[in-house]
Amino acid sequence: MHLLPRVLRIAALLVRYRLDDVIDDAHRFRILRWARVLVPRARAEIASLPRGERLVLALTELGPIFVKFGQILSTRRDLLPADIADALTALQDKVTPYPGSVARTAIEKALGAPVEERYAAFDEQPLASASIAQVHAAQMLDGREVVIKVLRPDIRERIDRDIELLRALGELANRVHPNADKIRPLDVVAEIESTLLNELDLQREGANASLLRRNFLNSDDLYVPEVIWSHTTAGVLTLERVRGIPVDDLAALDAAGIDRVRLAEKGVQLFYTQVFRDNFFHADAHAGNIWVDASRPANPRFIALDFGIMGTLSEQDQFWLAENFLALFEQDYQRIADLHLRAGWMPENVRMDELESAIRAVCEPYFTRPLSEISLAAVLIKLFQTARRYRLTLQPQLILMQKTLLNIEGVGRLLHPKIDIWATAKPVLEKIWWKRRGPKAMLKRLRQRVPEWLAATPDMPQLMHSYLEQVTSGKLEVRIASEDLRRLETHSRRGPQLAVSLTIGATFALCAVALQVLDTQTLRIGGVCVWAMGAAAISAVAFIAALRSR
Structure with a gap:
């Protein structure tokens, strides 16, 4: 019963933003039927917005944790319509900062010493504030500039409370929704819970950053800030401070003389290098987490930020995915169908000729266009959606990889609208895969x-x-x-x-x-x-x- 007021508020928001229309068979949810009667409908300017934008507004009003839920849910393109997934990807995780004095107290508690003993300087004015943590500038005793990421106060209790609410809603949907077996609401809630709890461990995030830095040490393509382990715990992460230009600030990039064409190509190559060479990729690679090093305009490189969500694939999934990519590059539909079956992604009773025909129907319209206009991520999404008709089974890691590829291609086309994704990706994947599988x-x-x-x-x-x-x-x-x-x-x-x-x-x-x-x-x-x-x-x-x- 203690969840009832929160449930009622959510139901009221759904109706106010006309999101009850988004839910299939909403008449099955009695609470929505009552809310439709009691809650005034959305204003005309809101009602005219696309449903994805209305959902973003509702999540923002529900609070920062639900904004984070929306961001995580955007990775599940296998469950969401494309317009809603795109809208959720655009959610900005920016919330009102809490007082710097509270952050100082949290840092001292985590490090077991006054801030003045651990840092030469500490700025109580935050550089950024998000739903999980807040970032402050500081200076080490040896003069190095750093940033301190510290968890928001009482964040664990808030997440536990909202997860309990989500689980209750998931159980309700599991009982009454006609497509519950396909949507698997409780599995989705469990995935969101796991991701959020991982983000609460800043030492884990530090380990992610450390491994990614080691993979690209002295690289001309990517720079990862150093973790200051002596000043890092589960509640506080201290990183080398880096400066750069946000990747979506095209005017600043042009003013700095950055070679955007070369940068776009590097972005695509970096994706395949992380996935297939290192089997460890940045899975939250939106524009807010990617900067550009302005000190090297002719040979630019990216700067990675925020390492809370990283992706890995099993050896088997790596193999099947790489082989599918290579078959796609060669337009070998029969091999794609065969690989889907051999990977165990499809039931064995699926007819090979039918699956091959369905794959051809998806891919052929794309190949009539110039290669520079083809999105590999879009083709992959369409393939997965088509394969779902044949009871495709995919792991969350593959969905996360698919979402990351979509982000990377988006960044690449933002920097260079005419980039040929296929010509850029194919030789990189072939070279990496030969090294991984050669004699x-x-x-x-x-x-x-x-x-x-x-x-x-x-x-x-x-x-x-x-x-x-x-x-x-x-x-x-x-x-x-x-x-x-x-x-x-x-x-x-x-x-x-x-x-x-x-x-x-x-x-x-x-x-x-x-x-x-x-x-x-x-x-x-x-x-x-x-x-x-x-x-x-x-x-x-x-x-x-x-x-x-x-």
């Missing part, structure tokens, strides 16, 4: 596994002996863990021959690795390999003989 990368991964294999080597004879005993005695059992594995039953008779082939193949592979890894004389290595291959051959013969004796 040298494969050999490096094999070298890393050698110590593990060598440690397991003494156990191999006993394991082989136990396996042979089970085979010859008829006690070997094959347990199928899923429907996918059940298909292997039809090939069970090929299992022994396959095991022999794998044994010999693994031996040759290990010898090849040893030739590259072991720091011994060539002749000695050759002798070891000959002995190992001989042992493998003897084992294989004994294996086959044992099988034939059954």
